[in-house]
Amino acid sequence: xxEMPGWEQIAAAGLLIASGILVVxxxxxxxxxxxFFRRMHPPALAYTLGSWxxxxxxxxxxxxxxVAHLLLIPLLLxxxxxxxxxxxxxxxxxxxxxxxxxxxxxxxxAPAVTLNEQPMAER
Amino acid sequence: MSTLVTGAITFALGCYALASILVIVRLVRxxxxxxxxxxxxxxxxxxxxxMLVLSIxxxxxVYFEAALLIALFGFxxxxxxxxxxxxxxxxx
Numbered sequence: 033x034x035e036m037p038g039w040e041q042i043a044a045a046g047l048l049i050a051s052g053i054l055v056v057x058x059x060x061x062x063x064x065x066x067x068f069f070r071r072m073h074p075p076a077l078a079y080t081l082g083s084w085x086x087x088x089x090x091x092x093x094x095x096x097x098x099v100a101h102l103l104l105i106p107l108l109l110x111x112x113x114x115x116x117x118x119x120x121x122x123x124x125x126x127x128x129x130x131x132x133x134x135x136x137x138x139x140x141x142a143p144a145v146t147l148n149e150q151p152m153a154e155r
Numbered sequence: 156m157s158t159l160v161t162g163a164i165t166f167a168l169g170c171y172a173l174a175s176i177l178v179i180v181r182l183v184r185x186x187x188x189x190x191x192x193x194x195x196x197x198x199x200x201x202x203x204x205x206m207l208v209l210s211i212x213x214x215x216x217v218y219f220e221a222a223l224l225i226a227l228f229g230f231x232x233x234x235x236x237x238x239x240x241x242x243x244x245x246x247x
Binding site for chain 2: 041042044045046048049051052053055056058059060062063068071072075078079082083086087089090093095101102104105108109112113115116119120122123124126127
């Protein structure tokens with residue numbers, strides 16, 4: 033049981049260490065960046081690479097062959113995290129518009145139609 | 156389980172603890188509500204990672220199901236909080 037570690041043990045240990053370092057880097061980014069729109073970027077590092085490294089490490093260390101159900105977690109995160117991120121971006125944009133902050137871009141729904149003077153087919 | 160993997164598991168758990176402390180600082184300090192919602196979402200994710208790493212260490216599949224449940228609840232709570240901050244009500 034406790035002989036020389038095989039290649040999968042070494043790979044799993046490397047993946048676990050990498051996931052720890054990536055998660056710490058993303059948290060430092062969340063803590064230190066100055067603006068909310070900039071602070072939205074570092075969690076993506078943890079959500080994608082952090083979850084994939086831990087999942088691959090878990091798949092490498094199982095003794096009962098390859099297990100596919102561990103892939104449920106990265107797939108679930110790949111579906112749900114963009115929804116939350118887009119909702120939070122809309123929250124930040126709407127609240128900054130409501131607060132009449134100076135450099136917030138205006139809504140694009142009404143003026144975008146008048147800006148495109150050419151019809152759709154001619155472009 | 157070799158000592159290499161055990162040490163890596165300990166290192167990863169320590170890293171998650173440190174990252175959770177940093178995110179909690181942002182959660183407490185965060186100047187706006189959306190900062191706090193995104194920090195809470197990241198905190199859910201760290202708890203999920205801890206569950207996954209514990210499932211590696213203890214060779215137990217129950218931890219995996221706990222991680223899946225934490226991921227689902229984290230999504231639902233973050234989406235509900237974001238909707239609440241956006242509109243003032245969750246279900247319109």
